[in-house]
Amino acid sequence: MSEQTPQLHLAYGPHVRRGRTTTEVMWLVNLALLPALLWAVFVFGWQAFAITLSAVAGCVVAEYIACRVTRTPVTVGDGSVVCTGILLAYTLPPGMPLWMPFIGGALGVFFAKSVFGGLGYNLFNVALIGRAIMMATFPVAMTTAWLEPRYQDLGSAIDALTGATPLAAMKDTPAGVAPDAFAGVPQDMDMWLSFLLGLRPGCIGEVSVALIALGAAFLLWHRIIKLYIPLSVIAGAAVMAVFSDLPLIYLLSGGLWLGAFFMATDYVTSPATARGQIVFGLGIGLLTGIIRNWGGYPEGICYAILLMNMLVPALDEWFPPKRVAPESGAPS
């Protein structure tokens, strides 16, 4: 041959790939989280956006430093650490000081991800470890910095909320006495509808169940998540909702949907098979209910997910995929 022979590479098969990378998956998840952020800016103001930026910055900085210190490739661009920052911010009250999410994000990434070896090696959901650290470090801000959502008079200044979130209010009400209204929730609308839309006080990214479902539908459409985990989380919580005087509101409150669709479904910290995922999800739902109903905190999804994260290696062991072929049967 007269022409120059190209450099030929030797490699093991297969030599074609579906071509969806981890990086693409992570950025699609970030895209799916966007509607909830837009809503947060709409009802809580630019403060919500600033908190999100701060949390993302904290996570990115910690990841960058960890990669440089350990002399491993800098993985900031793979979208995963940005996703962690967004998810952490979504679990924070919109009225908190801007420096706190930065600290929480950085500590979460360091303790839950970097020290375990980075992406793929962490045992616990990184964003939720960040939140747990913040609950211990900034307990007052984490439990009181609520804002009243704006919905009618958009020109008005945002007021700090004097009352509590609906879940906290329900917790403080004696059993058998269903509250007929919550602070910061519109009185002229069906209560379940305002909860579905996100017209209620709460954490930045959790309030609008409808927009979380929209993002989740996007991920389902792209086959990035499956329904086993989210549905069993909600089913588990629904069992515990029978102890509540307002079961529907109970299910639409707090971070249940955000946690079920975006946090419990984290690949690294959830089981790999359908059967394992169902057990995992049910466990999260039930634990969430136990903490909500009888625990010290109004919301339990964060700790429920972290507790079930610990069971993931065992669930993978207990629920392996079913083999197609029987063990033997061959005469030999």
Added chain:
Amino acid sequence: MGILSWLGPAERTFSRGGIHPLEYKELSADCAIEAFTPNSVTVPVSQALGRPAVPTVEKKAKVRRGDVIARVPDDGLCIHATVSGIVKNVGRAPHPVLVTDTAITILAKADEAEPEFPANEDWHRLDREGMLEKLKQGGVVGLGGAAFPTYRKLTLPQDVSVDTLLINGSECEPYLTCDYRLMLEEAEKVVLGAWAIAKIIGVKRCLIGVEDNKPQAAQALRDAIAASKPSELSPAVDIEVLMTETKYPQGAERQLIEALTGRVVPRRGLPMHVGVVVQNVATAYACLEAIRHDKPVIDRIITVSGLGVRQPKNLRVPIGTSVADVLAHCGGMQTEVIKVLSGGPMMGRTLGDLEVPVVKGTSGLLFLTRGETDLERYQPCISCGECLNVCPLGLEPNRVSQYVENGRPLETEPFGSMDCFECGCCAYVCPSNRPLVQFMQVAKTAVRSRAARLGK
């Protein structure tokens, strides 16, 4: 697929996993099989599973196409001259799998009269032993890629009973179209070859599996069955063409058996343990050529394709033709080629040297550019579980890879490392680009070498 199955009757396929890679078959599907003879061939002595053959000719010997030039000792499986001419050399030469191997180089002489291999009129009266002997003399091996000697595969032990012959026309690897062209252009020989195999193993039923992306091939086979009437030969064999879903690895033995018969081969079993023998369409064709025409396996039909080759083709070339000669005949390659493959893109091997010859097991030569294949680094497992979803056997490639990465390949058997047949579905879908098949290989090698050390 999940939703589709509610809408209509389920397509015939295997029960678990599988993938739908881009087919790229359109590059070469409409290219009729074209014969090409190079100026010289290099025929390796190792072309079948088992021991290598020993050359029976010496340098400067004059050979005719079809002459025996090497034979496996004791066993008798033959290797033949694939062109007529002079033996130029007997010595080490490149080999697509073994890197180098003893090979016989023959310089073709254009003025030699080529043998014609006419049909024997009484071929179908030949008994089972006579047919098996012709397969052995003709050097027939499985042409689907495994290159297992066919006479051995068809010599069944006394204690198994087989009731069905499956002929594999799935051709589930992307790019490859040589089996498709063969079914289209030589359907009658495929059908009669299937009949001969059925006679050898003594079954009355034969199913030919064709993926539903090749309806013309299926029609050609049905027409050939109607024309050649294998049910009126003695013994009568009922041959039927069944369409399967186009899904990789539909053409893998276990998957095809499940799709066509619903039988599941046990983990440590063979197809014959569920009453089935599987042969590729090209092998059926080769069997007929050996039995009816006394023509040994001296040619092979290959697909030359990929975006990196100027003129994709389906070629009939003598065994021993070098990749470089094939490439020159197909107009050369683009400079963007980064991988040259022997076989399909899922299970094929990369070639580093274009002097390697086409052997009996070569189904295609692919010239892949950067856009079609990749050289990416791989990342840690993120436990997405995609490999578990697509594995047709229900194995756990993710865990095998993690154990191997952590230096514990001997502990991977519970996750199925020893059952893996390396179809590559897991690595195809892995978002972290992990070389999962290679991890499986490492695990298998470690387990086998320990077993060898322990003297098992």
